[in-house]
Amino acid sequence: MAAERTLVIVKPDGVRHAQVGEVLRRIEAKGYAIVALEMRVAGADLLAEHYAEHLGKPFYNNLVEFMGSGPVVAAVIEGESVITAFRTLAGATDPTKAAPGSIRGDLGRDWGTAVQQNVVHGSDSPESAEREIGLWFPGL
Numbered sequence: 301m302a303a304e305r306t307l308v309i310v311k312p313d314g315v316r317h318a319q320v321g322e323v324l325r326r327i328e329a330k331g332y333a334i335v336a337l338e339m340r341v342a343g344a345d346l347l348a349e350h351y352a353e354h355l356g357k358p359f360y361n362n363l364v365e366f367m368g369s370g371p372v373v374a375a376v377i378e379g380e381s382v383i384t385a386f387r388t389l390a391g392a393t394d395p396t397k398a399a400p401g402s403i404r405g406d407l408g409r410d411w412g413t414a415v416q417q418n419v420v421h422g423s424d425s426p427e428s429a430e431r432e433i434g435l436w437f438p439g440l
């Protein structure tokens with residue numbers, strides 16, 4: 301399998317809880333390369349494009365509001381099979397059910413908020429990765 305790239309985001313909960321370094325450490329410990337990295341507060345237009353697939357779902361408004369509620373750290377990481385591998389590192393979407401050893405299983409929890417806060421985002425396919433990297437890091 302040739303090297304591929306994926307978009308990782310440390311979400312506002314992860315930044316708020318000072319987990320940026322731990323997430324990046326796990327990526328590097330696994331042997332993947334960080335090829336772009338930026339902290340920013342994502343604007344409404346970017347988030348609407350990023351989460352276009354979820355438009356109309358019951359959690360959509362809360363999700364977009366949460367993702368814009370504070371700084372995030374976006375990164376492009378690279379390596380063989382990294383798209384699937386980072387999803388494995390991240391663990392299940394619901395941090396209450398994510399396996400211990402995974403990022404969400406070790407670092408995430410239910411905070412009693414309307415939105416499911418789960419520390420990280422990772423692209424879910426080569427098509428999503430290309431689209432999301434273009435949105436967050438145009439020109440890369």
Ligand SMILES: Nc1nc2c(ncn2[C@@H]2O[C@H](COP(=O)(O)OP(=O)(O)OP(=O)(O)O)[C@@H](O)[C@H]2O)c(=O)[nH]1
Pocket residue numbers: 359363392393414415416417418420421422423424
């Ligand atoms: N409250 C609630 N939030 C959800 C639900 N499903 C997804 N979400 C939120 O919406 C985000 C995106 O959903 P998905 O793309 O299906 O999940 P994912 O691919 O594991 O997570 P991302 O890497 O953030 O895209 C999740 O990370 C959650 O924050 C749900 O059923 N209820």
Ligand SMILES: [Mg+2]
Pocket residue numbers: 422424
């Ligand atoms: Mg997703």
